[in-house]
Amino acid sequence: MEKVMRMASGKGVVMFSKSTCCMCYAVKILFNELGVNLLVHELDHDPEGREMERAIMRMGYSTAVPAVFIAGKLVGSTNEVMALHLSGGLVPLIKPYRVMS
Numbered sequence: 001m002e003k004v005m006r007m008a009s010g011k012g013v014v015m016f017s018k019s020t021c022c023m024c025y026a027v028k029i030l031f032n033e034l035g036v037n038l039l040v041h042e043l044d045h046d047p048e049g050r051e052m053e054r055a056i057m058r059m060g061y062s063t064a065v066p067a068v069f070i071a072g073k074l075v076g077s078t079n080e081v082m083a084l085h086l087s088g089g090l091v092p093l094i095k096p097y098r099v100m101s
Contacts, residue, residue, distance in 0.1 A: 001055040006073065009072035011039040012097035016056060016067040018044045023078040024066040030085065035098040070094060 008014045013031060017024035019042050031038040041067060043049035053064040061067065061077055068075045070093050074080060084090040 001058060004052050005053045005072070007041055007052075008069035008074070011037075012071060013037070013094060014039045014041070014069045016041050016043055016052065016065055018065050020044065021065050023059060027066045027068065027078055027081055030081070031094070034091065034094060036094050037097060050079045070097075 008016075013036050015024070015027060015031075015038055017028070017040050028038065028040065041052075043053050046052065054066045056064040058073055059067075063077055065092070066077055066081075068077070068081050075084065075093070082092065084093070
């Protein structure tokens, strides 16, 4: 879990993903459309990916990906990110990390 937290706090908006996950793709598109410079860690391309996946699941989620962190804090998976966006709460959180206005 320490490695996940270290990687998550390395940049403003960080997502742990799998390259074949359609929900991960949807979240990537959302952040792209919002102008966020998203740092993505593809767990299926990392030799320690399975261990990181288990660590993310120990944080309380039934699925490990996508796992979105903003400013080092776990926001959640697809449902939490989309709900936050629909309620108007996502844009203020990502404002410091947007590359376009």
